[in-house]
Amino acid sequence: MIIIKYLVRETFKNQCIIFSILLVIFFCQKLLKILGSIVDNEIPIHIIFFLLSLNIPEISQLILPFSLLLGILITFNKLYSENEIIIIYACGLGKKIIVYSILILIFFTTILEIINLDLLSPLSNFYQNKILLNYKLNFDINNFIGGRFQSLKNKNSVLFINNIKNNCFKNVFFAQIKNYKKNFPFIIISKNIKICKKSNNIKFLIFYNGKLYKKSSKFKNFYIIYFKKYIIFLDYKKMNKKNNNIKQMNFYNLWNNSNNNIRILTELNWRITLILSILIMGMLVIPVSLKENNSKKIIHNIILIFLYFIFFIIQSSFYSNGIRNKYNPIIKIWIINIIYFLIILIYNIYGVIFFKKNIKNFKKIN
Incomplete structure (x- = not known):
């Protein structure tokens, strides 16, 4: 009607x-x-x-x-x-x-x-x-912003980047603030790092020319390690499709x-x-x-x-x-x-x- x-x-x-x-x-x-x-x-x-x-x-x-x-x-x-x-x-x-x-x-x-x-x-x-x-x-370098603290590994770790040039991080501070897979908290100060990727989609950070501050598993004090190259695997897995x-x-x-x-x-x-x-x-x-x-x-x-x-x-x-x-x-x-x-x-x-x-x-x- x-x-x-x-x-x-x-x-x-x-x-x-x-x-x-x-x-x-x-x-x-x-x-x-x-x-x-x-x-x-x-x-x-x-x-x-x-x-x-x-x-x-x-x-x-x-x-x-x-x-x-x-x-x-x-x-x-x-x-x-x-x-x-x-x-x-x-x-x-x-x-x-x-x-x-x-x-x-x-x-x-x-x-x-x-x-x-x-x-x-x-x-x-x-x-x-x-x-x-x-x-x-599956983050990459585009996910990071210079001059800010940013969390990684389900907020178990923190990364600070002073600036980013030519896909490289300059003047980097990295800290694992919680125990993660039996690893004690530690701090890394490095001049630069890069994000690399393997064929199986596992990504890792490569630190160059820096210092590692880490607590000893046997003693109560910290020790300092000077390194030219240090690798940390991000341990990120593929998304569960279920x-x-x-x-x-x-x-x-x-x-x-x-x-x-x-x-x-x-x-x-x-x-x-x-x-x-x-x-x-x-x-x-x-x-x-x-x-x-x-x-x-x-x-x-x-x-x-x-x-x-x-x-x-x-x-x-x-x-x-x-x-x-x-x-x-x-x-x-x-x-x-x-x-x-x-x-x-x-x-x-x-x-x-x-x-x-x-x-x-x-x-x-x-």
Whole structure:
């Protein structure tokens, strides 16, 4: 029907605008974290764009339900203020037109969320981890910046480079600050070093013309070694290609591996809850969409937004505790879901009664 298409189009347009605005806000938040990692030399500058792009599916998980909620509220507030809804009622079309248009939006948004949770988010998480691991495990001279302390070997060692010229490090300070494979902490001061690579992808540092300060394994004192050439193997291995990250699993893998595994069960029920949240938020907004613009409707809009934040704050806390294996949150997650479905039932029954009273008053006036 033409009117349903019009309502769906207008609402979807506003939903896309709100989604874009929220995406930019969350992008800025992610960008701050990535910039902090760049300062700590954990992420190189040239992969910022790729990491931000790969974060879109994860960010969209929470944005989609909220964009649907705000899109419907804003659209129907505008239609009421411009008397378009009153014209629809005057033409003899009832509330079914509004309900059908909202249900169509809920259906398509749910499809998008399922595709995102089952396909896009696992793939983006996989490639994001792959980029970061390849950077950390297979770094080269481009990963280092002169004049800064930078960590190596899972933060067991620290390297300081005064300057870099012609792929060589000049005036270098290296310190192993923790015991690593039965080696005591030691310090190396060298005039220059180079990064070399073997055929099996094992990389090592070659120090030239320096001093080694190391604690003796038999005595309590340190000894000093002068050397012309000293080699340290970085001991970095190839990335493990096995899919052990639950965020990289789709629904099928989560379901098949969920036996007595709290983390996988939590991830599976969290994704189901995200899908149900679209239905919950969409059904909650239907009674408010049937009301005319007044002070009471503003209060109802605020209540809906408040219910959205309460829902996701509680569910997110259960999810984080389940992922950390603190306790099994499955029962609590579904208790909240059932409570919200009861709120939907009560809210819609109240909305139908309120709508019938308004229709009777409208007919009397006519």
